[in-house]
Amino acid sequence: MKPNAVWLVQVKPKNEARDRHGEHIKHDIADTGIKSVSKVSYYPLFRIEGDILLHDIETIASRLLCDPVIESCTIKNAGDSLAVVNGKTASTSRHEVEVWLKNGVTDAVASSVLKAIYDLGYNKTLTVKTGQLYIIEGTINKKSVEEIATRLLINPLIQEYKLR
């Protein structure tokens, strides 16, 4: 049986870089009537599966998925917890929402990523899935987060979400 690994690459903006997409989502959340969100962070996710080692994933991440000037990334074997401390205090909380395309839906960006990986010289058969990680912070409960997820972060026809 061919060795198979599943890697998750999580890209995040370096400290100084602004998170435009997160800011947009924060405004959109206010438009749904939920006022208590203080910050939204957005991290692109790439799930790469196939006969491929960490070393190669690191190369792919640094050459392709992550812009060395403004981004950094974390690479883990999928399944390992990638959640940063899910801290809850009395007045604020932090929720992590992962969004992925439903099984079988064409992932147009993933096709582009695959082509780009082959351009880098890798010719193994790989599967790529793209997703998004949203970190929502504020005085907000799980129910509201789920509402935000269903109403705003996903198109229920083609996407699904899970709370980390």
Add this chain to the structure above:
Amino acid sequence: MRALDFLKKARPVSIAGLPDKELVKLSRENVLSLSLEEMKAVQEYFKKKGRNPTDVELETVAQTWSEHCKHKTLTGIVEYQYKDENGKWKTRTFNNLLKETVFRVTMELDKKWCISVFSDNAGIIEFDEKFGVAFKVETHNHPSALEPYGGAATGIGGVIRDVLGVGLGAKPIANTDVFCFGVPDIAWDSLPAGVLHPRRIAKGVVAGVRDYGNRMGIPTVNGAVYFDEGYISNPLVYCGTLGIIPKDKCAKKVSPGDLVLVVGGRTGRDGIHGATFSSIQLEQDTDVSAVQIGNPIVEKKVMDTVLKARDLNLYSAITDCGAGGLSSAVGELGEECGVRVHLERVPLKYAGLKPWEIWVSEAQERMVLSVPPAKRNEIEKIFASENVEAVFIGEFTGDNKLTVMHGDEVVADLDMKFLHKGVPRPTRRAIWNPVQNPKAKIEQKQVNASSYGDSLKKLLSSYNIASKEWIVRQYDHEVQGQTVIKPMHGPSFTAQGPGDAAVIWPYTVTGGENSGSHASRKAGASAWRGVVLSCGLNPEYGKIDPYWMAASAIDEALRNAVCVGGSVERMAILDNFCWGNPNRPEQLGGLVRASLACYDMAKVFQTPFISGKDSLHNEYALGDKVLSIPPALLISAVGIVEDIRKTVTMDIKENGNLIYILGATAKEMGGSHYNKISKITGGSVPKVDPAASRARMIALSAAMEAGLVRSCHDCSEGGISVAIAEMCFAGDKGVTCDIAAIPADGALTDSELLFSESNGRFIIEVQPSKKSEFEKLFKGLPISAAGNVTEAKMLVFRNAGGHKVINEKIGELRDAWNGRKSKHD
């Protein structure tokens, strides 16, 4: 009755002998949107065939006979009852409403420069000896209400494909978009259940059209946004595309033996029942699966390769896969001769689709071509060279049947004649009773004179008039480098004003291989020719009388185009009706009124209709209440500009120039924006005198041709005061005007002269040295030099007594207009 038990891929649907109630139930449960009469026609057809239909066959009929595809209401029989001026009830029966109004005027005008009207995916008019321009405007309302971003994106994607599929393919060179949304400041608790907030819808729609249009590399150059509480649950999204096409590529012809080629995106479950879904009213729990998903890069690749194949003459016909998916596209192309296709050859996004799903899926970015067998290899190479998927799925036969296979199994076997001509024509009742709206008769209330400056600022900052710069700047309106009159005008890059129309100079296409050669530019007769695009829409008038709403929309679209240099003598128009439920006689009555106005106005303006669409059932059911939209007729205009070097913008140019007002202002405050913001009801809605308006437009065009016009702007929402204010802050200049000098139709009050929205009026800036030459062109027409451009940057209106009833700083007027410019507002 033959049993179809042998079918594995298709499911036989038992309709033989079903009573009426069951037929209606079947249609509703399967989202077929077929009326009882239509279900019975289907039942009858299959009874004659001696069998039940398959699900594929039922779906095919449902899609082909859908309102969206067949325009049954507008081409159906309408029994129209109306009250005439003397209060007497009259009846008129239309055998085909569209044919006897909109289509009829085009036939009667018989303009030689109309190349293709109402028969293909778009209308085509002549550009010059070698090229034509195609224009199509579509709506995508229902999906946008559910999923604003996706709905709007696929809306623009769809109309682009329409233009790519007209004739043998036109190259898209401009987009337009017109939106109707609910008012953005509505409180959360006032929203009907299940409806998205207008802010969310507006942002989503703007972003959807932006992302798709920008990626396609087509400039979005013209449009409008209209806010009204009536569109809370049913936003309207109109998307238009202008294309340019060689004249010898305007006709398509399918021959038996030609192969069926599907090009572009793969097929999935997205958008199933989009066409039939658009024919029903939205409810709280409407199934979101009727929304399509778009990928503009695939469409861009398709566009690039199709145009390449077109220029190499590798196919004989093309059409887009839109409403109804393959069932409509293949069905239409094969209408005259017959076709057989194999669904198992269609590339799929994922496994598990049933044959009927493959057949009616509205997955995006697909085109269907008919290819002569001899060109097969060559055309495959073209698509492969740029990584575009292209698969042959069947061939056109001579048997006049639609045969759909999946492997060895026949899953549909229909006669083309039944499919295309077998739809029963419905008879609908329509009623128009002017007393329906008593508001029309109430007298206009007089308003306090000292607050005109504040009223003007309030108008400028009102949602419908305020700056739309936040939208304009998100759309690349410069791509292709051919936009010579842009959405915003003015010499300052940071403080511009609203343009009336856009002008495209298609030099990269019409110059051909020599587009870079200056010599060919000087030599060609049409080297400086361009295309003007504009629009007209005012649902406010429609609340009082749809006849005058339609007439005003036509006048507005035409005068907008004339303002920048278009000529009414070389202009065509398009109609896009968005209405409520045509089964309600009062609703349909309004639509008939609007159609009649279309005929009356177009006839005298001599501007033929070349294309049109309708979107009906724009209603929202909440429990037992039904909220219907204020009816909206969008008129889009397209025309030829002889010389783009003579185009004119609306920003005031020089101090000391004269300001003329052309066209008389009448007591027509009904439906005006002034009334809206002052919360005044009543008054007469603006009418149109098309002969007089046309004469003014022709004279104005002559003045522009002679180089006598420095700037020009038309009067619409907010009347003369708003129009001049906009010209002032766009040019950063001041104007002083005498109200008494404003040409008037009767004795009007100051507020009426300043704010009435009478049609057919223009503000024109002329240099004093050109005064007599200019005035000669307008002999006998209502025009006067009511003002002049001043050194001081103030907008001043003096009344008969010399008192300054408006005395505002230009900068403050600009600020009021820009007030809502924040993208997050």
Add this chain to the structure above:
Amino acid sequence: MTKPKAIVLRTAGTNCDYETKAALELAGAAAERVHINRLINRDIALSDYQILAIPGGFSYGDDIASGKILANELKYRLGDMVREFDAAGKPVIGICNGFQVLVKMGLLPGDKYYKLNTTLTFNDSGFFECRWVYLKKSNTKGSRLWLEGLPDVFPLPVAHGEGKFITMDKTVLDAIEGNKQVIVRYSDTACETAAYPLNPNGSANNIAGICNAKGNVFGLMPHPERFVYRWQHPDHRSGFSDDDGFGPGLKIFKNAVHSVK
């Protein structure tokens, strides 16, 4: 005398190829729109051409990041061809998406190892910006090749969502400035520095375009091909066009053509 051959590189999502080709032809080149597959399949070679133009658009849909996938495709599939072209000192112009490509493959700022130490990211406003701006040219070697004969300040339109020029750190920015590689900056009409919206994206030091140390590779966010005719300017009376009715954008292409004659 034969016209210099220019290649207008295109791929899935390229948009501005037709008008870029027209501009190059107006400037005296024989320009061709060429799909990257033809280079990858070795049907033709980059060395067949004297000028390389990477036009604007949304190559590969801006997937991952604007210009990233095309940048990688050029770097890893056609790297030798591109290196050879640059080594020969031939002019390369990257406009908008093309600039993003040059920066993300390291051809700009272009030290000898093509390091990736600058990028173009999302505009400060958070939105796509389609507007006209003023550009101030600098008097340096690179500007002489590309901007000779242009006025000190000239207008061009921009249209982008990811146009903010950023460097890895201050050292890189100082090096680029020190090497005189910044040849156009956003400015106002008075040649002063610009704030939003005349700097439409928040680029460091108002940087609108840079060249490599040799000066033959030029990347800029504004679109010169969109102002080659007087009539493309929002104000047709504007004094920035010459007596023949051509805009300053054309001069940029003419300079490139002139340099290879």
